[in-house]
Structure formats: structure tokens, C-alpha cells
Amino acid sequence: MEAMKLILSIVERGQGAAMLRLYRKRHVPIHLQCAGKGTATSEIMDILGLDSSEKDVLISFAAASAAKKLLHDLDNELRGHTGGAGIVVSVPVSGLNSLVANLAAYYAEGLREKEEEPMERTENSLILVVCARGCTDDVMSTAKAHGARGGTVIRGRLSGRKELEQAYEIDLAEEREIVAIVVPTGLRAPIMEAINTEHGLRSEAQAALCSLPIEQIVRLG
Secondary structure, X not given: OOOEEEEEEEEEOOOHHHHHHHHHHOOOOEXXXXXXXXXXXXXXXXXXXXXXXXXXXXEEEEEHHHHHHHHHHHXXXXXXXXXXXXXXXXXXXXXXXXXXXXXXXXXXXXXXHHOOOOOOOOOEEEXXXXXXXXXXXXXXXXXXXXXXXXXXXXXXXXXXXXXXXXXXXXXXXXXXXXXXXXXXXXXXXXXXXXXXXXXXXOOOOOOEEEEEEEOEEEEEO
């Protein structure tokens, strides 16, 4: 079976539904939509011409051929036609349940024979930081001090915390926020090390973090 990709799209609030319709027409049928918030300062928002820091976050699964074709089109014929600013990245998926994978592959049938020229692999990484709610400003301040430009915050809730609490003898806050930060791969290690040192599990932020390699990246708007 064809390899699967996860497509993470972060767009201005209200544009998520339009992006979903576009994606379905482009052989990407499976999505999870979340509400997020950008971390850029008001000054940067003014410079970028953005009206609000409120974001729609789409997590989509697609066959590799469909993901590559979608990002290629977003960076070419669809540029300027997505209705707002944002960022779209694709990352590899090492495992996915068969029903989801089969549906994604079905929608992408025939695309492999029609592939465009391959896009050059980017030298970027996606850092995901899961921290206690209310600590994202401190986490982002540390990340920016080591080269990050901004991130997107998604609210969530910690599940299975009893095992962590028993293993490390700590009490963990249930209410969580996920900070998604796209950075050049060369900055990944120092940013993650700084966040872990300043805001790790034994700190007030109680942060856990990981990174994923970005294969393609498109900036919208």
C-alpha cells in the first residue's frame, strides 16, 4: 500500500471549512478540525496584515501522492486562492489503521501516474510541546529566544496521566495546551533542549515535547 502522510494546516479562523472543501476535491478526504490561537505579537500581526490570532487547525490524512499533489498545487496554481494567510506542512506517518489508510489510498487512485515533478524536501521540523494551560507564553518566549518565530496553540486535555504521575512522583495538571512550532531543522535541537530545561515535566509548565520531520511546506497568502 502507498505510504501515508499527515497534513497539518493552520489558517485564519473561518477559513477551515473552505480548506476542507478544497482538500476533498483534491483527493484528501479525512480530516480533524480544531480551534487554535497564534502566538505572534500584535506588531507582527499588523506587519503580516492579519486581522486575528484566532486559527482553524486541520489535521488531515492522505496517501503520499495526494499529499504531494495538494501541496504542489497550493504552492502554484492555487496560490492566492485559499482565502487567507496560513501554513500547510506534510509529515510522514509510520502507522495508521487500515480502514483510514484504505480510504485515503482509494481517493488517491491514479494520482501516482500523474505526479508532478517532485518538490524539494524542506529542511524544517515541527516541534509539538504539550504543556499546562496558561504556560504557553513562557514556552514560546523560550523558543523565540533560541530562534523560533511563532507558533500555534491548540487546547486539549491530558489522558493517562496516572502512569506518568506514579512513575515520576509528580502531580500533573489535566488541562493542557499544545504548541505547534515550525522551525528550521538546524534550530530544532537547541529550541527543544531549552524548552525541556526551562519548562520540563518537573516545572510549572510540565511540558512534554517531540519533533517531526517536515517533508513539504507551503505558506499561504
